[in-house]
Amino acid sequence: MDRVDLLKEPSEAFGISGYEESVVDILKKHFGDRVDITRDRIGSIIARKQGKSERPKIMFSAHMDEIGFMVKQVTKQGFIKFLPIGGWWAGNVPGLKVRIRTKNGDYIPGVVGLKPFHDLTPEERKKLPEIKDMYIDVGGAKGFDPKEKLNVRPGDPIVPEGKFEKMANSELLLGKAWDDRVGCALLVSLLENLGKVEHPNTVYLVGSAQEEVGLRGARTSAFAIDPDIGFALDVSICRDTPGNESDAAERLGGGAGILVYDSSMIPHVKLREYVCELAEANKIPYHFASIKGGYDTGTIHLTKSGVPCLALGVPTRYVHSGSSVISLEDYDNILKLITLIVKSLSADVLEKLLG
Numbered sequence: 001m002d003r004v005d006l007l008k009e010p011s012e013a014f015g016i017s018g019y020e021e022s023v024v025d026i027l028k029k030h031f032g033d034r035v036d037i038t039r040d041r042i043g044s045i046i047a048r049k050q051g052k053s054e055r056p057k058i059m060f061s062a063h064m065d066e067i068g069f070m071v072k073q074v075t076k077q078g079f080i081k082f083l084p085i086g087g088w089w090a091g092n093v094p095g096l097k098v099r100i101r102t103k104n105g106d107y108i109p110g111v112v113g114l115k116p117f118h119d120l121t122p123e124e125r126k127k128l129p130e131i132k133d134m135y136i137d138v139g140g141a142k143g144f145d146p147k148e149k150l151n152v153r154p155g156d157p158i159v160p161e162g163k164f165e166k167m168a169n170s171e172l173l174l175g176k177a178w179d180d181r182v183g184c185a186l187l188v189s190l191l192e193n194l195g196k197v198e199h200p201n202t203v204y205l206v207g208s209a210q211e212e213v214g215l216r217g218a219r220t221s222a223f224a225i226d227p228d229i230g231f232a233l234d235v236s237i238c239r240d241t242p243g244n245e246s247d248a249a250e251r252l253g254g255g256a257g258i259l260v261y262d263s264s265m266i267p268h269v270k271l272r273e274y275v276c277e278l279a280e281a282n283k284i285p286y287h288f289a290s291i292k293g294g295y296d297t298g299t300i301h302l303t304k305s306g307v308p309c310l311a312l313g314v315p316t317r318y319v320h321s322g323s324s325v326i327s328l329e330d331y332d333n334i335l336k337l338i339t340l341i342v343k344s345l346s347a348d349v350l351e352k353l354l355g
């Protein structure tokens with residue numbers, strides 16, 4: 001399947017943490033009957049593709065949830081007070097167009113509002129607004145009472161509005177939730193590739209639930225799988241925009257981001273070296289990346305007596321905002337790299353990595 005078509009649907013899908021079902025449906029549709037599918041009990045989807053050998057069990061985890069909001073309260077005037085779900089910086093929130101999904105399955109459009117700029121005092125203008133002071137305007141006005149007309153209730157999920165677009169530079173894709181729907185698409189592309197090659201292991205493709213609120217689905221699905229080795233497929237931070245070093249390696253077109261550090265895990269050093277050597281031998285561009293934040297591997301590597309793990313990132317601009325940008329070239333390179341990993345990671349190789 002063409003990867004641009006493959007990427008569009010999950011990037012536009014609706015799913016904050018705990019509300020991932022529309023992404024589950026997309027993954028199920030693409031996985032088809034090529035794999036055995038199970039679920040963990042908090043919502044992750046686990047697809048098992050057996051190769052020539054039962055072991056090693058390799059887990060690839062991409063989280064299905066996106067950052068968003070949840071309805072906290074509907075005010076007397078019909079404005080929606082909300083809670084952030086996942087890591088939001090207040091500067092990225094005012095003016096966002098959003099959709100609220102109600103129990104009936106209606107999608108209510110709205111916009112995040114704040115006290116008007118012209119009414120701010122000089123002191124207020126110097127400060128960043130706080131999310132607790134913001135609200136969502138769903139059209140409450142004379143003759144239209146949202147409380148009466150719309151069945152919006154506390155707990156209803158909210159996501160930013162974000163249309164998928166190819167940029168004028170057609171190598172680049174603008175989308176809402178590349179974090180981590182690009183990883184979800186990679187699971188599908190990897191499975192497609194594995195249909196054409198033999199692999200000396202069994203692969204578990206996991207769409208994990210609730211990553212953005214604490215790597216929760218990766219923990220429960222790793223418990224269910226008991227993997228021998230684990231990878232997170234997620235976004236890494238681009239540092240190629242104004243305000244950063246001009247020669248940053250973490251850039252669009254920089255190839256596979258190999259995480260040397262994140263706040264949740266020190267990667268398995270021999271596994272990291274093995275992946276770097278594989279990339280070099282096959283002329284796949286890569287770079288070292290780091291992030292203040294966690295990946296699914298943060299909980300996978302703590303399963304039972306420990307699991308060698310590595311996080312791989314698709315370099316992405318504007319992570320944790322309403323719109324972000326990725327490059328198709330990076331997508332292709334990471335796909336090549338993970339396909340090679342699965343082709344080569346046998347029980348013998350694993351033994352050497354553990355030794």
Ligand SMILES: [Zn+2]
Nearest residue numbers: 179180234235
């Ligand atoms: Zn992520």
